[in-house]
Amino acid sequence: FFDGDLHQLIQTLTVVTEQLKTDYKAKTFPNSSKKAMVQLAQKLKGSAFEDDFKKIINFLESILEDGFKEKKGTWVFAKKAYEKKFGRFIKMVDELLASSLGKGFIALDQDLDISIKIDQNITLNTLKEYFTYISISIIKS
Numbered sequence: 001f002f003d004g005d006l007h008q009l010i011q012t013l014t015v016v017t018e019q020l021k022t023d024y025k026a027k028t029f030p031n032s033s034k035k036a037m038v039q040l041a042q043k044l045k046g047s048a049f050e051d052d053f054k055k056i057i058n059f060l061e062s063i064l065e066d067g068f069k070e071k072k073g074t075w076v077f078a079k080k081a082y083e084k085k086f087g088r089f090i091k092m093v094d095e096l097l098a099s100s101l102g103k104g105f106i107a108l109d110q111d112l113d114i115s116i117k118i119d120q121n122i123t124l125n126t127l128k129e130y131f132t133y134i135s136i137s138i139i140k141s
Contacts, residue, residue: 010097062085063086
């Protein structure tokens, strides 16, 4: 990621989503995970990339609103509809991470192939900050 704000936002989204997947398997969510979900929704809403995150925000907020009930300091699924919403949320995040959000966005697909999509001039030094080894093929048409 070459846009600092987007890079940080995607990192937060990835970390929180991985934590939620772990919680989802355990069927319980500690208060820290619920707090992380709320903070993530606020960050996505307050970002300059809000349009790109709208669907994710909607799923996240609906999960927060009616997907939980509190039980002895942890949160559990309140209804089966939550599971569908959670599944859709994960799908949306996966789609986002495999797509391009614009200038200098790097997508890592399921086969661990990296595709770089650039709409601006990026210097080699900038690329070197993100990769320890770079192999670039330039095809002149």
